[in-house]
Amino acid sequence: MPTSAARILISDDQTGVRESLRLLLKSEGYKVETAASPEAVLAALEGPRPDLLLLDMNYTRDTTSGQEGLDLLARVQAREPELPVVVMTAWGSIDLAVEAMRRGAKDFIQKPWENARLLATLRTHLELAGALRRTRQLEAENQLLREGAPTLVAASPAMRRVLDLVARIGPSDASVLITGENGTGKSLLAQALHAASSRADRPLLTLNAGGLAEGVLESELFGHAKGAFTDAKAARAGRFELADGGTLFLDEIANAPLTLQARLLRVLETGEFERVGSSRTLRADVRVLSATNADLEAEVEAGRFRQDLRYRLNTIEIHVPPLRERPEDILPLAARFLEARAGRYRKAVAGFDAGAEKALLAHSWPGNVRELTHAVERALLMASGPWITAADLMLAPGNGRSPALEDLSMEDMEALLIRKALARHGGAAAAAEALGLSRSAMYRRLAKLGIRA
Numbered sequence: 001m002p003t004s005a006a007r008i009l010i011s012d013d014q015t016g017v018r019e020s021l022r023l024l025l026k027s028e029g030y031k032v033e034t035a036a037s038p039e040a041v042l043a044a045l046e047g048p049r050p051d052l053l054l055l056d057m058n059y060t061r062d063t064t065s066g067q068e069g070l071d072l073l074a075r076v077q078a079r080e081p082e083l084p085v086v087v088m089t090a091w092g093s094i095d096l097a098v099e100a101m102r103r104g105a106k107d108f109i110q111k112p113w114e115n116a117r118l119l120a121t122l123r124t125h126l127e128l129a130g131a132l133r134r135t136r137q138l139e140a141e142n143q144l145l146r147e148g149a150p151t152l153v154a155a156s157p158a159m160r161r162v163l164d165l166v167a168r169i170g171p172s173d174a175s176v177l178i179t180g181e182n183g184t185g186k187s188l189l190a191q192a193l194h195a196a197s198s199r200a201d202r203p204l205l206t207l208n209a210g211g212l213a214e215g216v217l218e219s220e221l222f223g224h225a226k227g228a229f230t231d232a233k234a235a236r237a238g239r240f241e242l243a244d245g246g247t248l249f250l251d252e253i254a255n256a257p258l259t260l261q262a263r264l265l266r267v268l269e270t271g272e273f274e275r276v277g278s279s280r281t282l283r284a285d286v287r288v289l290s291a292t293n294a295d296l297e298a299e300v301e302a303g304r305f306r307q308d309l310r311y312r313l314n315t316i317e318i319h320v321p322p323l324r325e326r327p328e329d330i331l332p333l334a335a336r337f338l339e340a341r342a343g344r345y346r347k348a349v350a351g352f353d354a355g356a357e358k359a360l361l362a363h364s365w366p367g368n369v370r371e372l373t374h375a376v377e378r379a380l381l382m383a384s385g386p387w388i389t390a391a392d393l394m395l396a397p398g399n400g401r402s403p404a405l406e407d408l409s410m411e412d413m414e415a416l417l418i419r420k421a422l423a424r425h426g427g428a429a430a431a432a433e434a435l436g437l438s439r440s441a442m443y444r445r446l447a448k449l450g451i452r453a
Helices: 015-027 038-044 067-079 094-102 115-144 157-169 186-195 214-222 258-270 296-301 307-313 327-345 354-362 368-382 410-425 428-435 439-449
Strands: 007-011 031-035 052-056 085-090 107-111 176-179 204-208 247-251 272-274 281-283 287-292 316-319
Touching (some): 007 015, 015 031, 015 115, 038 067, 052 067, 052 115, 067 085, 067 094, 085 094, 094 107, 107 115, 157 186, 157 316, 176 186, 186 204, 186 247, 186 287, 214 258, 258 272, 296 307, 327 368, 410 428, 428 439
Parallel strands (some): 007 052, 052 085, 085 107, 247 287
């Protein structure tokens, strides 16, 4: 943030001093707020935090000792320990300024002040505070990259904001609701939150709340007693028990049945639950992360989701932006997927050529990161040279969805491979040799698939 756009809180009991400082700082582009008393300073800190506090040391009760200012300094630091404070003292009160700095003030200004020195002092401490914030953010982000934590690509401003939230929220036990379209990487974000927490050495368990029948889901979450239902031949612990001390990630939470939502709410509020078919109350210390691609507010209004459960789940909400809104991440993600899969398929591919990069950036990626993963894997299989080309990517024209590998039948895949070989080698004979087929086998396949050589 440019220092000229910073917010400065001025605290002084003299109207003339406050107004002079306000006009001076406003002319330099600063956003200025003023306070006439210690109580007004503390009230101002209840709102958006200023970037710097310019603090007078004497107020109406005592105009000489500076004790009011020292007391206020201590209260401000107890509330906002990282807020830089520059104190103002009367001329000749060096001992008071030294004492204020010993107690945590960053610098001091003598009254009457010199405009140039005052501005230089404020600018210096705003820049130092900004550098400290950036350093701590990088340290927090690097913590996410420790062993066992997933590596998140965040070249775009949108994803850097997400990564910043993960770094700040991860160490807490707060419930987090992760929202975003299908394929954006919500489960990877849940892994990053767990890895950044104090529970990282404890289990992270995942359950798809929308992929199971109600009875099965209840048993998976809370466990069941022996004989609770026909196939319950032995007692079984549920995910809450197994995740005790760790983290439980509930994917597709919007699809959880209403009848089960009340039990979820109870365990989130109290940590207590019972296995299906048992009256014994159990307790578990579990941090719950959840994810959905649905609009939970709309689900609440439609009566399909409990409002109280929604509040419990989204103490913090993190929205993962779709890939089309963070184009800066496309090429780094593609390069990472290519590197990971090249070893699996034992193919020496140097990377994407210029045409392939252009095609990757031009595609709208309706399937988001998941679609990009499939496209890179498919291109790696199709590539015959050291570089992946736009043709290898086989992205549908008009920015439509490209077919995923698992969506293709064996016949479709065979046809794609043969068409690629024909295009690359210029004829059936050369294509047959490249594919390891005899000429007669190649012509039989061409006839079967309706492909003209």
